[in-house]
Amino acid sequence: MVNHAADIVVHWVQAGMATPWLVWLVITLMKCGAVVGVMMGMVAYTVLAERRFCAFIQDRLGPNRVGPFGLLQPVADGMKLFLKENVLPGHVNKVYYVLAPAITLFPALATIAVIPFGNRLGGEKMVIADLNVGILWVFSLAALGVYGIVLAGWASNSKYPFIGGVRSAAQLISYELAMGLSVIGVFMLAGSLNLGQVVEYQSHCWLVLKQPLGFLIFMVAMFAETNRTPFDLPEGEQELAAGYNTEYGSMKFALFFMGEYANMVVASAVMVTLFFGGWQVPFIPVEQWLGCSWLSGMVYIGCFLAKLAAFLFLFIWVRWTLPRFRYDQLMNLGWKVLLPLGLLNILLTALVLAGQR
Amino acid sequence: MAIITPRPQLTLAERLYLPAIVSGMWLTIRHFFVNLLGLKKKFTLEYPDEKCPPPPGCRGAPTLVRDEDGREKCVACQLCEFVCPPRAIRVTPEALPPGSRHAKIEKRPAAFEINMLRCIYCGFCQEVCPEEAIFLREKTILTGASRRELVHDKQRLLALGGSRPDSVKKWKDK
Ligand code: SF4
Ligand code: SF4
Numbered sequence: 001m002v003n004h005a006a007d008i009v010v011h012w013v014q015a016g017m018a019t020p021w022l023v024w025l026v027i028t029l030m031k032c033g034a035v036v037g038v039m040m041g042m043v044a045y046t047v048l049a050e051r052r053f054c055a056f057i058q059d060r061l062g063p064n065r066v067g068p069f070g071l072l073q074p075v076a077d078g079m080k081l082f083l084k085e086n087v088l089p090g091h092v093n094k095v096y097y098v099l100a101p102a103i104t105l106f107p108a109l110a111t112i113a114v115i116p117f118g119n120r121l122g123g124e125k126m127v128i129a130d131l132n133v134g135i136l137w138v139f140s141l142a143a144l145g146v147y148g149i150v151l152a153g154w155a156s157n158s159k160y161p162f163i164g165g166v167r168s169a170a171q172l173i174s175y176e177l178a179m180g181l182s183v184i185g186v187f188m189l190a191g192s193l194n195l196g197q198v199v200e201y202q203s204h205c206w207l208v209l210k211q212p213l214g215f216l217i218f219m220v221a222m223f224a225e226t227n228r229t230p231f232d233l234p235e236g237e238q239e240l241a242a243g244y245n246t247e248y249g250s251m252k253f254a255l256f257f258m259g260e261y262a263n264m265v266v267a268s269a270v271m272v273t274l275f276f277g278g279w280q281v282p283f284i285p286v287e288q289w290l291g292c293s294w295l296s297g298m299v300y301i302g303c304f305l306a307k308l309a310a311f312l313f314l315f316i317w318v319r320w321t322l323p324r325f326r327y328d329q330l331m332n333l334g335w336k337v338l339l340p341l342g343l344l345n346i347l348l349t350a351l352v353l354a355g356q357r
Numbered sequence: 358m359a360i361i362t363p364r365p366q367l368t369l370a371e372r373l374y375l376p377a378i379v380s381g382m383w384l385t386i387r388h389f390f391v392n393l394l395g396l397k398k399k400f401t402l403e404y405p406d407e408k409c410p411p412p413p414g415c416r417g418a419p420t421l422v423r424d425e426d427g428r429e430k431c432v433a434c435q436l437c438e439f440v441c442p443p444r445a446i447r448v449t450p451e452a453l454p455p456g457s458r459h460a461k462i463e464k465r466p467a468a469f470e471i472n473m474l475r476c477i478y479c480g481f482c483q484e485v486c487p488e489e490a491i492f493l494r495e496k497t498i499l500t501g502a503s504r505r506e507l508v509h510d511k512q513r514l515l516a517l518g519g520s521r522p523d524s525v526k527k528w529k530d531k
Binding site: 059061317318 | 378381382384385386388389392393397399400401403
């Protein structure tokens with residue numbers, strides 16, 4: 001499919017029928033479509049995987065009735081949510097109430113644009129936007145994501161969602177700092193903010209080996225960013241009913257839900273890119289074996305997706321293992337442990353770099 | 358008086374969380390693979406296909422029974438109707454036709470209805486019945502598409518109840 005479509009584009013160019021910007025537009029739109037499609041598919045199936053895997057962890061079966069092994073469950077869920085009545089409670093602030101779920105999903109979709117998900121496919125770089133400040137884009141959008149939750153909490157005009165929203169804001173502020181500090185080491189080593197170049201820097205040695213402390217802090221911060229256990233205080237269903245999404249139903253709730261999982265996909269993608277060599281295949285010189293062909297391009301994309309899936313599994317695994325932090329523990333961890341450790345990590349990296357000079 | 362709860366002093370390893378996290382993750386991943394590969398007997402019953410058999414003596418739906426000769430044992434005394442706490446039972450008595458074999462019983466239920474939406478399975482009806490005519494049986498799964506369907510009438514109650522040997526046979530022709 002992709003191959004064929006790309007051939008058509010190349011054909012256009014040869015025939016002189018298309019100006020370069022039109023080609024660029026078509027190719028970018030194709031990449032956008034493919035990435036969003038794959039991502040939404042991953043979101044749907046991560047939900048299913050989570051439900052089945054948590055069942056296995058808890059010695060249950062999980063949803064296994066719709067289709068073989070329950071594989072059609074996401075379709076059934078989606079259909080159910082679409083058919084639900086779209087309730088707009090009378091006591092909410094209507095505009096923000098409707099806006100909030102969209103704001104939650106949007107940053108996740110926008111962030112994925114700067115993640116390099118493969119090397120090259122037919123000479124085309126496999127990243128939607130090759131920004132040279134890629135990581136800043138990621139961080140600014142990740143910070144935006146919390147607005148959706150805070151807005152949902154506030155617009156719902158009800159107590160539990162409000163507490164959820166406030167908690168989310170407090171949590172984000174505490175962990176954003178640690179997250180920012182933890183990746184500085186990466187960029188000191190790689191010497192660029194462009195994610196593509198960070199990946200290229202890791203062609204010989206994954207950064208997780210050089211920055212284990214940085215990775216640990218980053219991973220913890222990412223769990224906090226995506227509101228996953230053990231940092232799921234904003235929705236903490238045992239204490240806050242369902243936290244910020246208590247007042248939501250039907251597709252609006254589904255958007256929050258998709259947003260959570262899309263954020264998980266993005267967080268995994270960022271971790272893979274920064275610390276686990278992005279699309280690089282470890283130990284195997286793919287290009288030597290397969291040549292610079294479409295095939296090797298696909299192998300790189302496959303490798304990226306495999307690493308992504310591994311991280312998604314980690315997210316699920318952790319969620320069904322760890323209990324939630326108490327609020328003071330959360331704050332302690334963020335401010336008194338992760339923040340100093342982040343600074344220490346920068347100092348160590350700087351010392352080693354200075355020593356190598 | 359203030360109550361002071363002593364808090365244990367955590368060691369460094371405990372305060373780091375990491376060893377505890379790793380051991381927890383090890384535990385869950387073991388469960389995950391054991392269940393993924395199906396190495397252990399599963400406990401879950403896949404309900405509509407596999408049902409959990411009710412234990413003997415289980416108090417399920419109240420039903421009417423016949424004796425070995427096929428006689429309806431209920432004599433429409435209405436004691437169960439009066440004792441039923443949620444008033445789930447309605448008995449409409451009628452006289453037995455003269456000349457019938459059991460004419461001396463005098464009454465029989467023309468209609469007997471138990472509303473299963475009201476029944477609380479207390480078993481009082483079974484306990485109070487002087488004729489041992491009403492029994493709670495091991496039928497626990499009651500579903501219906503309408504309320505009307507869940508009001509069991511006499512036919513249904515007798516069908517559910519089946520027959521039960523009568524040890525006393527007090528209405529036997531003497
Ligand atoms: S079991 Fe209890 S509630 Fe049900 S019909 Fe008998 S007396 Fe009434
Ligand atoms: S079932 Fe028993 S208690 Fe109820 S009316 Fe008949 S004989 Fe009387």
